[in-house]
Amino acid sequence: MMLVLAAVALWAAGLALNLRLANGPARDHATTRLLVPLIFGATLIGIWELCVRGLGVPRVILPPPSQIAQTFAANLPLLWGDFTQTILKGALAGYVIGCSAAFVTALIIDRSPFLRAGLMPLGNFMAALPIVGTAPILVMWFGFGWQSKAAVVVLMVFFPMLVNCVAGLSDTTAMQRDLMRTYAASWGQTLLKLRLPAALPFIFNGLKICTTLALIGAIVAEFFGSPTLGLGFRISTSIGQLDLGMVWAAILVAAIAGTLTYGLAALVEKRMTFWHPSQRGGR
Amino acid sequence: MSRALPILTMIAAVIALWYAAAVPMNVQEVLTRAERAGAEVSPPTAVERRDQGSWSLVLKNTGLLGESWSLDRPRLPAPHQVVAELYTSTVDEELNGRRGLVNSGSLSNRSLIYHGLVTLNATLLGFLIGTGLGVLLAIGIVHSRVMDMSVMPWAIVSQTVPIVALAPMIIVVLYSVGVQGVIPKAVISAYLSFFPVVVGMVKGLRSPDAMQMDLMHTYNADKATVLGKLRLPASVPYLFASLKIAIAASLVGAIVGELPVQKGGLGARMLAGSYYGQTAQIWAALFMAAALAALLVWAIGAAERHTLRRMGMSQ
Numbered sequence: 001m002m003l004v005l006a007a008v009a010l011w012a013a014g015l016a017l018n019l020r021l022a023n024g025p026a027r028d029h030a031t032t033r034l035l036v037p038l039i040f041g042a043t044l045i046g047i048w049e050l051c052v053r054g055l056g057v058p059r060v061i062l063p064p065p066s067q068i069a070q071t072f073a074a075n076l077p078l079l080w081g082d083f084t085q086t087i088l089k090g091a092l093a094g095y096v097i098g099c100s101a102a103f104v105t106a107l108i109i110d111r112s113p114f115l116r117a118g119l120m121p122l123g124n125f126m127a128a129l130p131i132v133g134t135a136p137i138l139v140m141w142f143g144f145g146w147q148s149k150a151a152v153v154v155l156m157v158f159f160p161m162l163v164n165c166v167a168g169l170s171d172t173t174a175m176q177r178d179l180m181r182t183y184a185a186s187w188g189q190t191l192l193k194l195r196l197p198a199a200l201p202f203i204f205n206g207l208k209i210c211t212t213l214a215l216i217g218a219i220v221a222e223f224f225g226s227p228t229l230g231l232g233f234r235i236s237t238s239i240g241q242l243d244l245g246m247v248w249a250a251i252l253v254a255a256i257a258g259t260l261t262y263g264l265a266a267l268v269e270k271r272m273t274f275w276h277p278s279q280r281g282g283r
Numbered sequence: 284m285s286r287a288l289p290i291l292t293m294i295a296a297v298i299a300l301w302y303a304a305a306v307p308m309n310v311q312e313v314l315t316r317a318e319r320a321g322a323e324v325s326p327p328t329a330v331e332r333r334d335q336g337s338w339s340l341v342l343k344n345t346g347l348l349g350e351s352w353s354l355d356r357p358r359l360p361a362p363h364q365v366v367a368e369l370y371t372s373t374v375d376e377e378l379n380g381r382r383g384l385v386n387s388g389s390l391s392n393r394s395l396i397y398h399g400l401v402t403l404n405a406t407l408l409g410f411l412i413g414t415g416l417g418v419l420l421a422i423g424i425v426h427s428r429v430m431d432m433s434v435m436p437w438a439i440v441s442q443t444v445p446i447v448a449l450a451p452m453i454i455v456v457l458y459s460v461g462v463q464g465v466i467p468k469a470v471i472s473a474y475l476s477f478f479p480v481v482v483g484m485v486k487g488l489r490s491p492d493a494m495q496m497d498l499m500h501t502y503n504a505d506k507a508t509v510l511g512k513l514r515l516p517a518s519v520p521y522l523f524a525s526l527k528i529a530i531a532a533s534l535v536g537a538i539v540g541e542l543p544v545q546k547g548g549l550g551a552r553m554l555a556g557s558y559y560g561q562t563a564q565i566w567a568a569l570f571m572a573a574a575l576a577a578l579l580v581w582a583i584g585a586a587e588r589h590t591l592r593r594m595g596m597s598q
Binding site for chain 1 (some may be wrong): 286289290292293294308358359378427428432433434435436437444445447448451452455456460481494529531534535536539542543550553554556557560562564568569572573576577580
């Protein structure tokens with residue numbers, strides 16, 4: 001009971017601190033912007049730990065964060081193997097192939113109005129479909145190895161990326177295109193100097209959406225069959241053994257990988273599209 | 284007509300490619316059957332053929348490929364086989380099956396209509412929960428600076444996490460505390476559909492410009508009035524754009540949620556099909572899921588057009 005009361009006290013303290021910070025004199029300072037979400041997260045984890053211990057929640061339902069951290073630290077080599085199998089081989093290969101294929105397709109579509117009129121509605125339609133469902137078929141075709149996971153990821157990222165690339169390539173005004181014409185610029189020059197830079201915000205938007213999709217595709221495909229390693233395999237077998245600490249450790253790996261790849265994409269975006277209004281600060 | 288022609292051409296091209304791809308995909312099985320029937324196959328044994336490329340086998344045995352599009356368990360079923368499977372597992376099963384609607388008075392548990400409805404239930408329930416929570420959280424974020432600064436970054440981080448990895452755990456854990464059926468799947472659906480709604484609604488609720496906010500200020504309107512009369516109406520177009528993404532995500536969540544516990548639904552059908560090598564069954568379930576997604580997105584689009592016209596916002 002004491003621990004639950006401590007959780008309530010911790011919540012109140014975290015909230016009070018955040019209220020002070022967010023409404024205080026340093027409210028727009030960069031440190032405050034970083035500190036407030038960190039305090040919020042730390043408070044949540046503290047409450048989780050105290051409540052699980054205080055209320056005596058069975059370990060097979062929800063393990064406390066400390067136990068997850070222990071399992072994570074004790075199984076680093078195992079989890080690293082899962083990480084290379086799922087993320088570095090399956091998701092990354094599929095992500096690179098799928099996104100570059102979509103980009104090339106977008107360039108081809110862009111040159112032909114007929115293809116554009118025919119493929120874009122299909123692309124929009126396919127982007128809304130539950131493509132994860134093709135995982136059993138692709139696992140049957142390409143075997144249990146990482147190749148089938150990469151194939152699922154290619155299919156999942158292709159259409160969202162295609163739609164974004166095509167939208168980006170047509171995001172120039174008539175005035176800008178006319179200017180390029182008055183310079184007698186060729187198609188390649190117009191593409192390189194005007195339309196690709198203009199398309200970058202859209203392309204990065206697609207790349208960011210696709211990082212999450214790639215991880216989802218690679219992990220879900222492993223539920224349909226995998227060698228004896230990989231994050232999806234680890235999650236599904238550890239659940240069978242009710243080893244929830246291990247499940248959460250695997251999820252932690254996936255979470256870190258997802259956040260890092262997304263953050264990396266966002267960082268590159270910030271560097272390359274510094275001129276865009278959405279990157280220039282303000283609200 | 285000018286809009287339909289390119290689309291129809293592309294669909295025809297996809298179907299033609301599909302038929303063409305079915306030949307090399309199924310060539311091993313076709314040649315094994317031809318060999319058993321006594322025909323002269325070019326590498327004579329199945330072991331030798333296994334190491335050969337599909338295309339070279341096709342070129343060497345051009346006369347023996349008649350069965351490519353009519354195998355029982357093909358690696359890639361031809362489109363008409365999938366359509367036939369769709370028909371037998373929906374209309375035919377309900378009308379003529381022993382457990383079908385006509386003979387037993389309830390939907391057959393072997394029909395895709397039944398499994399589609401199971402998935403649809405979870406999808407819609409999860410969608411409603413996710414959308415409701417998303418809208419509430421967005422209202423909170425717009426009105427409270429603390430929430431904006433502390434919750435929003437975590438909402439974004441939570442989306443870079445492959446939530447679907449949590450799905451089997453949520454299902455199994457809820458199952459072990461006695462919650463089962465539609466709720467665990469709906470929880471996953473809700474989690475996936477929640478984020479697009481939060482982001483869209485925060486954008487929408489902040490879309491009224493300074494002039495409009497000032498007008499409300501001169502009326503001495505309180506926060507609730509500003510929310511009800513200005514912010515919420517202004518956010519409707521953003522809401523609908525988010526809802527279309529959310530419903531598609533919600534369907535994915537429901538399907539993935541059906542994988543660990545085999546109690547019906549399109550996801551369960553796909554997994555069963557992959558266990559027993561019934562490729563036509565997987566494809567039929569996949570088409571059913573696609574049709575469901577198209578129907579849901581279309582329904583939201585129709586609601587969007589209708590609402591925006593009534594509100595005088597559509598062009």
